[in-house]
Amino acid sequence: MNLFEELDSFLERAYAPYSGFRVASIVVTTEGKIYRGVNVESVAYPTTMCAERNAVFHAVAEGVKPGEIAEVHILARNEAGAYVTAFPCGSCRQVIAEQSRGKATIHIYRGEREVEMHSIASLLPFHFASLD
Numbered sequence: 001m002n003l004f005e006e007l008d009s010f011l012e013r014a015y016a017p018y019s020g021f022r023v024a025s026i027v028v029t030t031e032g033k034i035y036r037g038v039n040v041e042s043v044a045y046p047t048t049m050c051a052e053r054n055a056v057f058h059a060v061a062e063g064v065k066p067g068e069i070a071e072v073h074i075l076a077r078n079e080a081g082a083y084v085t086a087f088p089c090g091s092c093r094q095v096i097a098e099q100s101r102g103k104a105t106i107h108i109y110r111g112e113r114e115v116e117m118h119s120i121a122s123l124l125p126f127h128f129a130s131l132d
């Protein structure tokens with residue numbers, strides 16, 4: 001199963017009763033392990049969590065360390081059921097930048113053969129990285 005098929009296999013698990021916008025994400029580590037996430041909405045709308053951060057947080061909970069996240073894959077479907085390009089939001093970019101030490105490649109699908117790739121550094125240049 002390729003990563004598009006893998007994303008598609010659990011996209012339905014997204015909990016999106018308010019927006020109808022489903023997102024699935026897979027984090028791939030430098031060792032080739034994968035961790036999944038979906039968006040989980042809340043009736044208290046701002047407490048919703050994005051698929052990408054859920055995937056990264058899942059990886060961290062399983063022991064993945066900063067710098068070990070190599071790729072983040074994203075697949076989304078709108079309310080009408082069509083695949084749409086979903087770029088990670090600003091908060092997700094910040095978390096991905098920190099957990100990959102600025103090195104992740106983001107793979108954004110619009111179909112099995114329609115994928116665009118961007119470095120996290122290009123999506124979030126000059127990310128906040130230090131409290132010094």
Ligand code: THU
Nearest residue numbers: 019021023039050051087088089
């Ligand atoms: N969402 C994600 O999960 N990832 C993104 O990159 C953009 C937005 C979710 C949040 C919310 O549940 C729905 O998509 C609509 O904004």
